[in-house]
Amino acid sequence: MQATSALTLYRSTIGKKVIMAVTGLIGIGFLFFHMYGNLKIFLGQEYFNAYAEGLRELGAPIFIHGHLLFLMRVVLLAAVILHVWAAWSLWLKAHRARPQSYEMKRVVQANYASRTIRWGGLVVFFFILFHLAQLTWGVTNLPGGFDRTDPYSNVVAAFQSPLVVAFYLIALFALAFHLYHGTWSFIQTLGLLHKRWDRLVRLFALLMAIVIPGGLALVPISIIAGFI
Amino acid sequence: MKLKLRVWRQPSAATEGKLVDYEIEGVSQDSSFLEMMDVLNEKLIHEGEDPVAFDHDCREGICGMCSMVINGIAHGPKAAVTTCELYMREFNDGDTIVVEPWRAAAFPPIKDLVVNRTALDHIIQAGGYVSVRTGSAPDANNIPIPKDDAEISMDAAACIGCGACVAACPNSSAMLFTAAKVSHLAMLPQGKVERYDRAVLMVNQMDAEGFGGCTNIGECEAVCPKEISLDFIGRLNRELIAGTFKAAGNR
Ligand code: SF4
Ligand code: FES
Numbered sequence: 001m002q003a004t005s006a007l008t009l010y011r012s013t014i015g016k017k018v019i020m021a022v023t024g025l026i027g028i029g030f031l032f033f034h035m036y037g038n039l040k041i042f043l044g045q046e047y048f049n050a051y052a053e054g055l056r057e058l059g060a061p062i063f064i065h066g067h068l069l070f071l072m073r074v075v076l077l078a079a080v081i082l083h084v085w086a087a088w089s090l091w092l093k094a095h096r097a098r099p100q101s102y103e104m105k106r107v108v109q110a111n112y113a114s115r116t117i118r119w120g121g122l123v124v125f126f127f128i129l130f131h132l133a134q135l136t137w138g139v140t141n142l143p144g145g146f147d148r149t150d151p152y153s154n155v156v157a158a159f160q161s162p163l164v165v166a167f168y169l170i171a172l173f174a175l176a177f178h179l180y181h182g183t184w185s186f187i188q189t190l191g192l193l194h195k196r197w198d199r200l201v202r203l204f205a206l207l208m209a210i211v212i213p214g215g216l217a218l219v220p221i222s223i224i225a226g227f228i
Numbered sequence: 229m230k231l232k233l234r235v236w237r238q239p240s241a242a243t244e245g246k247l248v249d250y251e252i253e254g255v256s257q258d259s260s261f262l263e264m265m266d267v268l269n270e271k272l273i274h275e276g277e278d279p280v281a282f283d284h285d286c287r288e289g290i291c292g293m294c295s296m297v298i299n300g301i302a303h304g305p306k307a308a309v310t311t312c313e314l315y316m317r318e319f320n321d322g323d324t325i326v327v328e329p330w331r332a333a334a335f336p337p338i339k340d341l342v343v344n345r346t347a348l349d350h351i352i353q354a355g356g357y358v359s360v361r362t363g364s365a366p367d368a369n370n371i372p373i374p375k376d377d378a379e380i381s382m383d384a385a386a387c388i389g390c391g392a393c394v395a396a397c398p399n400s401s402a403m404l405f406t407a408a409k410v411s412h413l414a415m416l417p418q419g420k421v422e423r424y425d426r427a428v429l430m431v432n433q434m435d436a437e438g439f440g441g442c443t444n445i446g447e448c449e450a451v452c453p454k455e456i457s458l459d460f461i462g463r464l465n466r467e468l469i470a471g472t473f474k475a476a477g478n479r
Contacts (some may be wrong), residue, residue, distance in 0.1 A: 005472060005473055005474065005475030006425060006472065006473050008475075009469075009472050012428075012431050012432060012435055012468065012472070013401075013431070013434075013435050013440075013442070014431055014441075014442075014464070014465055014466070014468045014469075015439035015472060017441060017442070017465075017470060018443065018465070079454060090399075090440070090441040090443075093399075093440050093441055094398070094399035094400065094401070094440030094443075096438065096439075096440075097332055097333050097399060097400035097401070097438055097439055098331055098332055098333060098398075098399075098440070099333050099336065099438035100402045101331065102297060102300065102328055102331055102332050103234075103236070103247055103326060103328060104297075104299060104300040104326045104328070105297075105300045106299065106300030106301050106306065107447065108301060108396070108447055108450035108451060109446055109447065109449070110398075110445040110446055110447050110449040110450075114443065114444065114445045114446070115445060117443060120445075181444070184444070185443070185444040188444050188458070188461070188462050188465070189444065189465055190465065190469070191462045191463065191464075191465035191466030191467075191469060192458070192462070193462045194459060194462070195456075195457060195458075195459050220232060
């Protein structure tokens with residue numbers, strides 16, 4: 001019984017949120033290093049492509065070429081699936097919990113980020129699909145064609161279109177709000193928050209919400225502005 | 229004071245409700261919101277109409293009966309008070325005031341502003357108690373309790389079970405209520421024995437009643453007449469996580 005008890009977490013609403021918190025944390029960790037890695041584009045084509053190739057060498061000599069990366073992708077995919085599943089299930093439950101809405105409803109203290117957490121998540125979800133299609137699977141038509149061995153050129157080509165850049169910036173904006181409430185929220189959900197530390201945790205959440213989307217936004221902005 | 233009221237009228241659970249407009253005059257600034265509702269009802273009775281049904285009992289902020297969403301805010305515009313403790317001086321002459329019941333699937337309507345809040349009782353029944361040997365009364369202060377723990381427990385015990393937290397929550401979540409009840413007992417030595425069973429059983433009941441999940445928005449804390457803090461929700465989360473890992477609640 002003891003061994004399987006943790007596996008019953010998914011059944012309760014709080015358990016589902018714990019799953020969202022843990023998978024969200026994996027997401028935040030990934031995003032941070034993704035942002036850090038992306039900034040290497042400022043060091044030039046050779047350096048950036050070597051970095052992209054280097055990702056496959058992660059864990060060498062213990063892991064064979066590409067294996068650790070594959071493992072990380074599996075973990076990430078599982079995290080995304082669980083996060084979306086829990087969010088969807090909680091959304092449905094909340095929706096059913098108020099069949100008749102108020103004629104007049106006012107917000108007293110909740111911030112914008114917290115009230116839009118689900119919609120922001122939806123925007124980010126569709127963005128991820130587009131982003132993968134464009135720069136990992138190469139299914140969208142890039143001007144110079146998609147070259148699997150030259151991610152630098154793929155990225156530069158993708159961000160020549162103002163439409164694409166605009167979409168990225170909108171999605172990153174949504175991500176910033178999602179991260180602000182998400183970061184604070186995972187700490188509260190895991191029961192780690194105390195009112196005394198609230199200001200500090202809010203600051204940390206704000207930092208995450210600025211640094212991660214900000215760092216990621218630098219790339220498309222610099223490319224369309226012609227710095228790269 | 230002269231006021232324009234828009235009150236939710238619903239003859240029964242089976243019939244559709246709607247906002248009905250009323251105008252009343254001569255309301256004293258010093259009367260409470262419920263007294264203002266009494267004035268309206270007397271007027272309606274004189275006119276041969278059905279008075280507005282609303283819950284109330286103590287009229288001094290301790291029973292938790294007076295459930296009204298006033299101008300979109302549970303218990304009205306003033307923080308940390310119940311509707312019965314809200315005075316008309318919070319409003320201006322000529323104001324329009326919208327009065328609605330708590331709205332949640334777990335609180336089915338009964339009539340007008342009265343809803344059935346038995347769901348909260350079910351949560352209590354699931355684990356909001358301590359098992360003690362009955363018989364001779366134990367000596368007071370027999371078990372020493374650290375001052376800080378007693379304070380936290382008392383803060384949680386202030387919850388009057390009014391349900392405003394549910395009414396204000398966009399998810400209709402009863403987390404603040406359940407968190408207050410679980411924390412209140414978990415902080416005390418007498419309550420520690422059953423703390424993990426209690427957390428799991430009460431949360432299971434809360435979910436079964438059809439309340440939504442918490443998204444840490446904090447509207448509950450903002451409208452709570454007893455200023456129950458979100459800290460208690462964090463505490464409930466800890467209790468539930470530990471309880472789940474211990475496979476508690478199987479009795
Ligand atoms: S937590 Fe506050 S708002 Fe909720 S039932 Fe208790 S007293 Fe009412
Ligand atoms: S009537 Fe008892 S709390 Fe308002």
